[in-house]
Amino acid sequence: MKVLFKIIICSLLLVSLQAQAVLDIKITQGIEQALPVAIVPFAWMQAGKVAPLDLTEIISNDLERSGHFDVMDQQDLPQQPSEFDNINFGDWRKLGMENILIGKLNLTDSGDYKVTFKLVDVYRGIEIASLGKIVKPNHLRRVAHQISDLIFNKLTGIPGAFDTRVAYITVKKNKNKTIHTLNIADADGHNIKRLLESPEPLLSPSWSPDGRKIAYVSFENKNSAIYIQNVITGHRKRVSAFEGINSSPSWSPDGTKLAMTLSKDGNTEIYILDLNNNSLKRITRHGGIDTEPNWSPDGSKLAFTSDRSGGPQIYEINVAGGKPKRISFEGKYNARPVYSPDGKVITLIHAQSGSYRIATLDLGNGYINVLTDSRLDESPSFAPNGGMIIYATTGVRGGQLAAVSADGRIHQRLGIQEGGVREPVWGPFLK
Amino acid sequence: MRNNWLLSSGSFLLSIILHVILGIVLAFSFKFTSEPTPPPIPDIPIIQATVIDKKEVDKELKRIKEKKQKKIDDELKRKKDLEKKKQKKRDDIKKKKAAAKKKIEDEKIRLKKLEQEKKEKKELEKKKKLEEEEKKKRDAENKKKDEQQKILDEEKRKAKEEADRLVREKAINDAIQQEIDDEIEAVKKAEQLKRDFSIIARFQQRIRRQLESKFNKIGLDPGLSCVILIRMIEGGKVVETSIAKSSGNALFDQRAENAVYLASPLPVPEEIRVFEKMRSIRFTFEP
Numbered sequence: 135m136k137v138l139f140k141i142i143i144c145s146l147l148l149v150s151l152q153a154q155a156v157l158d159i160k161i162t163q164g165i166e167q168a169l170p171v172a173i174v175p176f177a178w179m180q181a182g183k184v185a186p187l188d189l190t191e192i193i194s195n196d197l198e199r200s201g202h203f204d205v206m207d208q209q210d211l212p213q214q215p216s217e218f219d220n221i222n223f224g225d226w227r228k229l230g231m232e233n234i235l236i237g238k239l240n241l242t243d244s245g246d247y248k249v250t251f252k253l254v255d256v257y258r259g260i261e262i263a264s265l266g267k268i269v270k271p272n273h274l275r276r277v278a279h280q281i282s283d284l285i286f287n288k289l290t291g292i293p294g295a296f297d298t299r300v301a302y303i304t305v306k307k308n309k310n311k312t313i314h315t316l317n318i319a320d321a322d323g324h325n326i327k328r329l330l331e332s333p334e335p336l337l338s339p340s341w342s343p344d345g346r347k348i349a350y351v352s353f354e355n356k357n358s359a360i361y362i363q364n365v366i367t368g369h370r371k372r373v374s375a376f377e378g379i380n381s382s383p384s385w386s387p388d389g390t391k392l393a394m395t396l397s398k399d400g401n402t403e404i405y406i407l408d409l410n411n412n413s414l415k416r417i418t419r420h421g422g423i424d425t426e427p428n429w430s431p432d433g434s435k436l437a438f439t440s441d442r443s444g445g446p447q448i449y450e451i452n453v454a455g456g457k458p459k460r461i462s463f464e465g466k467y468n469a470r471p472v473y474s475p476d477g478k479v480i481t482l483i484h485a486q487s488g489s490y491r492i493a494t495l496d497l498g499n500g501y502i503n504v505l506t507d508s509r510l511d512e513s514p515s516f517a518p519n520g521g522m523i524i525y526a527t528t529g530v531r532g533g534q535l536a537a538v539s540a541d542g543r544i545h546q547r548l549g550i551q552e553g554g555v556r557e558p559v560w561g562p563f564l565k
Numbered sequence: 566m567r568n569n570w571l572l573s574s575g576s577f578l579l580s581i582i583l584h585v586i587l588g589i590v591l592a593f594s595f596k597f598t599s600e601p602t603p604p605p606i607p608d609i610p611i612i613q614a615t616v617i618d619k620k621e622v623d624k625e626l627k628r629i630k631e632k633k634q635k636k637i638d639d640e641l642k643r644k645k646d647l648e649k650k651k652q653k654k655r656d657d658i659k660k661k662k663a664a665a666k667k668k669i670e671d672e673k674i675r676l677k678k679l680e681q682e683k684k685e686k687k688e689l690e691k692k693k694k695l696e697e698e699e700k701k702k703r704d705a706e707n708k709k710k711d712e713q714q715k716i717l718d719e720e721k722r723k724a725k726e727e728a729d730r731l732v733r734e735k736a737i738n739d740a741i742q743q744e745i746d747d748e749i750e751a752v753k754k755a756e757q758l759k760r761d762f763s764i765i766a767r768f769q770q771r772i773r774r775q776l777e778s779k780f781n782k783i784g785l786d787p788g789l790s791c792v793i794l795i796r797m798i799e800g801g802k803v804v805e806t807s808i809a810k811s812s813g814n815a816l817f818d819q820r821a822e823n824a825v826y827l828a829s830p831l832p833v834p835e836e837i838r839v840f841e842k843m844r845s846i847r848f849t850f851e852p
Contacts, residue, residue: 163777
């Protein structure tokens with residue numbers, strides 16, 4: 135009876151709602167503002183012991199750095215709940231806070247850490263995501279990045295790329311010696327690992343699709359050669375050391391081949407090296423310079439730079455062979471093409487009134503969209519989520535890492551604050 | 566001849582005498598009396614006085630006698646005729662006289678009657694006059710009375726009329742007032758409606774701006790749109806939202822809905838009546 139009554143009331147309300155004139159308002163504008171989010175400090179459950187690291191700070195930095203989020207300052211938090219039931223939604227709503235993260239960190243008997251957290255939608259009063267994970271102490275930082283990824287994904291719809299790594303070269307002058315170093319680091323700049331140091335130049339690092347290996351060019355033998363190095367074991371292998379130029383290695387999406395630039399046949403041409411059988415296949419044949427190949431995500435094509443038209447422009451060529459097709463037409467200088475993860479866009483260096491800037495080339499319409507306004511930018515590459523492009527820019531301390539959103543609207547700081555940084559390349563999602 | 570003449574002259578004379586006498590008598594009788602007079606008795610003794618030759622005389626006498634008789638007869642006849650005539654004349658005269666008399670009588674009667682009439686008339690007139698005067702007086706009085714009555718009536722009438730007029734006027738005024746009121750009401754309503762609309766339009770813009778300042782499309786794919794229905798309570802607090810048409814992208818819908826939450830309370834007019842008209846809003850997000 136009560137239920138029936140409720141149903142009647144509800145339907146009456148519904149009818150009244152429908153019967154009433156409804157005002158129409160069109161929202162055609164919006165803002166593009168960092169999303170407000172609050173990361174409540176994880177509750178550390180072991181009194182008397184100090185938490186191994188500040189998860190809250192890692193996550194907050196990740197989100198802030200992305201440019202997508204505006205993380206609430208800790209002193210502004212109206213409360214610091216660690217349980218869903220303790221959340222006072224009214225307080226958060228008053229502050230216009232849309233989402234909050236609450237969590238707990240426990241030390242297990244085995245010495246591992248148990249991380250639990252909930253991402254809460256304040257206005258709807260619901261959990262968006264929650265997770266409980268037991269990890270080794272040295273994986274805590276990664277867990278923090280994974281939480282950042284989850285938040286990023288849930289609130290922006292884009293997969294996060296915090297739990298990724300970046301490879302880059304640093305060049306440092308030490309007294310009269312120049313040291314070239316190949317480094318990898320977490321995307322937030324922490325966990326820097328020196329993979330190789332060399333008095334001779336190191337160039338063009340390229341991540342294998344599984345993120346375990348890096349191919350690069352080393353001049354350690356006075357001549358250029360291409361090496362592949364396992365980032366975990368440090369084991370390295372020379373895969374190409376032909377006479378002349380050996381440069382610009384690029385992994386095929388399936389990880390079985392390496393596209394590269396060789397001049398062994400007299401001219402600078404594009405080749406594909408099969409890593410399984412070491413067979414080499416020449417792709418281009420032209421009197422001009424063909425270089426900087428990059429594999430399309432579907433593995434069917436290579437984009438490369440060629441000066442066959444007079445100045446450097448971007449071309450595409452089918453890996454099975456055929457005639458290359460010019461795809462860049464705007465400007466006199468377009469070079470160093472790298473496909474976006476979805477294969478729809480190519481990022482490149484675009485020269486504009488004497489400056490070299492990061493731009494994107496829309497493969498659909500051929501338009502070039504310049505993303506940066508610095509004087510000398512180089513080596514762009516997409517984050518695996520396609521949202522950001524990492525590049526090196528020449529600043530006061532020499533080369534520095536920078537990132538820009540693929541649409542150019544968000545310029546991101548990167549945690550790597552080393553100077554002399556060159557040729558950064560964003561690694562794939564970690565499996 | 567002479568005898569004859571004599572005789573004749575004697576008889577003639579006699580007859581003349583007789584005639585004269587008769588005439589005189591007649592004349593007198595005629596003249597002085599209008600009474601019918603009996604025929605005059607013949608004067609025989611005068612004739613006896615003259616006798617001549619008996620035989621002859623007798624003869625003659627007889628002839629004469631006869632003649633005389635005849636004459637007498639003629640005379641008688643004539644007399645008779647005359648008498649008749651006279652009688653007739655007399656009768657006529659009598660008749661005439663009678664007629665005249667009658668006429669006179671009539672006249673007299675007429676005159677008398679006239680006199681009477683006149684008198685009566687006079688009397689009547691007098692009476693009439695009197696009556697008239699009286700009537701006049703009465704009339705005057707009546708008139709006066711009437712007039713007073715009239716005045717009274719008039720006053721009454723006027724009062725009534727005035728009252729009626731007032732009533733009518735009041736009715737008319739009321740009607741007019743009603744009409745005016747109605748019109749004013751209608752105009753007011755129209756004005757109010759207009760005003761309401763402009764108020765709503767103003768708040769519509771404010772709400773739009775407020776929402777647009779809260780609708781964060783960072784990272785959202787372009788080309789999406791969704792429709793969100795909301796209901797407010799007084800003061801503009803949003804108490805009910807529903808996604809009427811999804812964009813197909815949960816995040817887009819969520820951001821749109823969040824814009825509503827963040828913008829709540831929405832700017833709404835204080836006047837409840839106006840607010841009621843915009844209590845429900847359909848937001849179409851199509852950045």
